[in-house]
Amino acid sequence: MAYYTPAQIGMLLAEVDTPALLLDLDAFERNLKLLNESLAGRKINVRPHAKSHKCPQIAKRQMALGAVGVCCQKVSEAEAMVDGGVPDVLIANEVVGAAKIKRLIALARRAKIAVCADNAHNISALDAAAGAAGVRLDVLVEINVGANRCGAQPGEPAFRLAQQIHQSQNLRFAGLQAYQGSAQHLRKTEERRAAIEGACDSVKRTTALLEKAGIPCERVTGAGTGSYMFEAASSVYHELQTGSYIFMDVDYSKNDWTESGIPRFEHSLFIWATVMSTPAPDRAICDAGLKASSVDSGMPRVFDTQGVEYVKASDEHGVLKVDAGVSLPLGTKLKLVPGHCDPTVNLYDHYVCVRGGKVEALWPIAARGAVL
Amino acid sequence: MAYYTPAQIGMLLAEVDTPALLLDLDAFERNLKLLNESLAGRKINVRPHAKSHKCPQIAKRQMALGAVGVCCQKVSEAEAMVDGGVPDVLIANEVVGAAKIKRLIALARRAKIAVCADNAHNISALDAAAGAAGVRLDVLVEINVGANRCGAQPGEPAFRLAQQIHQSQNLRFAGLQAYQGSAQHLRKTEERRAAIEGACDSVKRTTALLEKAGIPCERVTGAGTGSYMFEAASSVYHELQTGSYIFMDVDYSKNDWTESGIPRFEHSLFIWATVMSTPAPDRAICDAGLKASSVDSGMPRVFDTQGVEYVKASDEHGVLKVDAGVSLPLGTKLKLVPGHCDPTVNLYDHYVCVRGGKVEALWPIAARGAVL
Numbered sequence: 001m002a003y004y005t006p007a008q009i010g011m012l013l014a015e016v017d018t019p020a021l022l023l024d025l026d027a028f029e030r031n032l033k034l035l036n037e038s039l040a041g042r043k044i045n046v047r048p049h050a051k052s053h054k055c056p057q058i059a060k061r062q063m064a065l066g067a068v069g070v071c072c073q074k075v076s077e078a079e080a081m082v083d084g085g086v087p088d089v090l091i092a093n094e095v096v097g098a099a100k101i102k103r104l105i106a107l108a109r110r111a112k113i114a115v116c117a118d119n120a121h122n123i124s125a126l127d128a129a130a131g132a133a134g135v136r137l138d139v140l141v142e143i144n145v146g147a148n149r150c151g152a153q154p155g156e157p158a159f160r161l162a163q164q165i166h167q168s169q170n171l172r173f174a175g176l177q178a179y180q181g182s183a184q185h186l187r188k189t190e191e192r193r194a195a196i197e198g199a200c201d202s203v204k205r206t207t208a209l210l211e212k213a214g215i216p217c218e219r220v221t222g223a224g225t226g227s228y229m230f231e232a233a234s235s236v237y238h239e240l241q242t243g244s245y246i247f248m249d250v251d252y253s254k255n256d257w258t259e260s261g262i263p264r265f266e267h268s269l270f271i272w273a274t275v276m277s278t279p280a281p282d283r284a285i286c287d288a289g290l291k292a293s294s295v296d297s298g299m300p301r302v303f304d305t306q307g308v309e310y311v312k313a314s315d316e317h318g319v320l321k322v323d324a325g326v327s328l329p330l331g332t333k334l335k336l337v338p339g340h341c342d343p344t345v346n347l348y349d350h351y352v353c354v355r356g357g358k359v360e361a362l363w364p365i366a367a368r369g370a371v372l
Numbered sequence: 373m374a375y376y377t378p379a380q381i382g383m384l385l386a387e388v389d390t391p392a393l394l395l396d397l398d399a400f401e402r403n404l405k406l407l408n409e410s411l412a413g414r415k416i417n418v419r420p421h422a423k424s425h426k427c428p429q430i431a432k433r434q435m436a437l438g439a440v441g442v443c444c445q446k447v448s449e450a451e452a453m454v455d456g457g458v459p460d461v462l463i464a465n466e467v468v469g470a471a472k473i474k475r476l477i478a479l480a481r482r483a484k485i486a487v488c489a490d491n492a493h494n495i496s497a498l499d500a501a502a503g504a505a506g507v508r509l510d511v512l513v514e515i516n517v518g519a520n521r522c523g524a525q526p527g528e529p530a531f532r533l534a535q536q537i538h539q540s541q542n543l544r545f546a547g548l549q550a551y552q553g554s555a556q557h558l559r560k561t562e563e564r565r566a567a568i569e570g571a572c573d574s575v576k577r578t579t580a581l582l583e584k585a586g587i588p589c590e591r592v593t594g595a596g597t598g599s600y601m602f603e604a605a606s607s608v609y610h611e612l613q614t615g616s617y618i619f620m621d622v623d624y625s626k627n628d629w630t631e632s633g634i635p636r637f638e639h640s641l642f643i644w645a646t647v648m649s650t651p652a653p654d655r656a657i658c659d660a661g662l663k664a665s666s667v668d669s670g671m672p673r674v675f676d677t678q679g680v681e682y683v684k685a686s687d688e689h690g691v692l693k694v695d696a697g698v699s700l701p702l703g704t705k706l707k708l709v710p711g712h713c714d715p716t717v718n719l720y721d722h723y724v725c726v727r728g729g730k731v732e733a734l735w736p737i738a739a740r741g742a743v744l
Contacts (some may be wrong), residue, residue: 003454004448004451004742004744006474015471017469017471017472017744018469018744019743019744020744034601039382041478051687051688060654068664071687073687074688076376079376083624083736093648093688094648094649094657095648096646096647096649096702096703097389097390097478097646097647097703099387099389100389103376118649119649119702120649121702121703131625139700139722148651148655148691149503149649149651149657149689150648150649150651150657150688150689151649151651153650153651240595274468275468276465276468276469276522277466277491277521277522277523278491279490279520279521279522279523279524279525280520281517285515285519285522287468287522287743288743290666290668290714290715290717291696291714291715291741291743292743294662294666295668296668296685297661298668313668313714314521314553315714316423316445316446316465316521316743317521319520330491330493331468331469331493333742341664342662342663342687343662343663343687346663346719347718347719347741347743348741349741368665369719369720369721369740371391371392371659371660371663371664371688371719372376372378372390372392
């Protein structure tokens with residue numbers, strides 16, 4: 001828990017202390033609706049990724065608009081969601097190691113839980129733990145559809161794992177996890193479309209084997225904010241795992257969306273920062289550095305102030321390049337768009353939710369730091 | 373607070389869940405002593421920077437070995453230190469804005485507090501707030517000694533601010549903050565030495581003016597792990613602000629230390645990670661990504677396993693390149709050295725303190741997330 005909270009409900013935005021993580025509620029709500037509108041008429045489920053927001057209040061708003069549940073990446077993240085009232089979580093990731101599997105199984109007694117696997121030994125461990133607890137666990141096979149991260153190879157290797165799950169006494173084969181992570185930030189629409197076509201081919205090679213063996217594959221799940229309309233149109237995917245659409249970050253804003261069918265989601269997430277030093281006419285320093293904004297995907301972008309660029313981050317400072325003629329007095333507060341929303345959210349304990357220039361709510365980031 | 377803690381006291385290291393932040397107590401204690409030994413016979417104070425560790429338990433161990441207090445970067449960080457029993461904190465940074473200044477002044481009633489300033493308006497605001505609270509506040513002038521971040525220009529501009537503080541009714545001029553941050557990671561000893569010589573010249577230009585005006589300058593403070601022996605030998609600095617020496621990260625380990633007088637501090641801080649997927653002979657995936665390790669200064673380094681390289685981080689995954697012939701079975705636990713210790717520490721709620729393969733203590737990272 002941060003040592004003190006930067007805001008209180010009812011406070012003016014101008015009074016909110018810095019650095020703080022702001023959520024513009026109007027923009028956020030428009031993004032929720034934009035996703036739904038973009039998918040109108042399509043038979044596809046939405047299961048947003050909670051690794052982006054880590055906040056049950058947001059998950060419940062997504063479900064109120066039709067989401068079937070959420071994805072998580074970690075058991076501890078899923079625990080935070082279930083404790084916060086989310087009844088249905090897919091851990092879109094492998095869970096390895098006795099301590100984590102034990103907690104996973106315990107959670108599956110309290111909520112609808114599914115998990116991914118890409119390894120035969122891990123499947124055996126899940127089966128044994130589920131059996132010992134008298135639980136039947138839903139397990140999806142993760143396949144590598146081009147991101148070259150986790151995931152079994154499509155076709156025979158993935159099929160064999162699905163068969164193992166299908167034959168395990170305490171597991172139920174619940175489908176395929178097929179997220180093409182490396183497609184999401186390809187800048188051109190056509191590059192992303194081609195990457196998802198490749199992913200669909202990989203899925204189809206696998207489902208053909210499952211069908212032949214009579215193993216039902218009830219769900220193919222994947223997709224992110226950069227590509228989801230391609231998966232939605234594919235007739236291969238049943239479920240979309242978009243996460244960042246609610247916030248939009250600088251990295252996603254660099255994508256070309258032309259003819260993608262993906263709407264222009266708005267920036268709703270900001271780092272609220274103060275100009276704390278004005279040592280030279282062309283340089284100012286703000287109080288939001290590496291501990292206030294993850295720079296793994298590039299620097300934050302100054303949102304609503306012209307002629308000011310965030311050029312360098314150190315632990316607690318951001319260096320701002322100030323154009324000639326721009327006045328940026330000491331104490332000026334600025335909105336910064338994070339370079340990458342997910343690891344930035346993970347730095348904070350609260351969203352300071354703002355509407356009409358006032359703080360409307362403080363939503364705890366319940367799964368902040370939930371890496372286990 | 374993370375959703376569950378990865379370890380309990382007495383547990384074997386092998387049982388500690390992942391990702392976790394490990395502190396090797398033997399190596400940490402050797403680093404504490406190495407710093408002292410390197411400074412033996414020199415008349416210079418040590419005031420380690422608590423922005424690196426954010427942990428009163430560590431601060432108190434530093435003070436037990438002779439440190440005069442700690443530095444902090446944020447008021448909330450200083451609050452965490454004072455609450456944890458640290459009696460003397462220099463906020464080696466500017467504090468701007470009414471809310472923060474109010475807390476700063478309140479803290480100065482409870483502990484020995486000093487703060488930096490580089491702006492006349494800010495000095496007036498500090499004076500007014502101190503006066504309203506009936507407190508006399510110690511203020512140092514930060515000068516730009518080459519890092520081009522915060523800080524007044526040396527010489528006349530810095531002198532005028534010192535004079536203003538000296539003449540303020542409720543402030544006391546307490547010296548110069550002269551940290552050369554951009555020198556710390558210059559790889560060659562001679563480059564760092566030259567940068568600190570430049571910093572010393574900047575300090576001397578300023579202290580000459582102070583002396584002429586009869587304004588006593590009781591303290592020149594600065595230095596980091598990459599350069600501190602040069603400041604110690606300068607006869608210009610009175611106080612060293614080394615932070616990372618207790619941990620050592622990958623970035624610092626790339627410095628050449630030859631003829632610097634700076635000892636080879638050991639890696640004592642590790643991310644404990646599990647191999648959670650082994651999808652190809654040359655690729656394994658561990659469970660420590662961007663939310664477990666800041667990559668702003670490069671990727672973590674695999675510590676004690678040959679033939680394995682951490683090559684890419686995503687939110688919750690690290691991609692490991694595995695050399696031919698190296699076996700890295702699913703579930704293998706690895707120690708990773710963080711690329712940059714400070715923002716990595718800020719991701720965790722506890723140090724899992726290990727000695728002799730066992731968990732000896734869990735130290736809360738009390739100022740985790742203390743960015744305000």
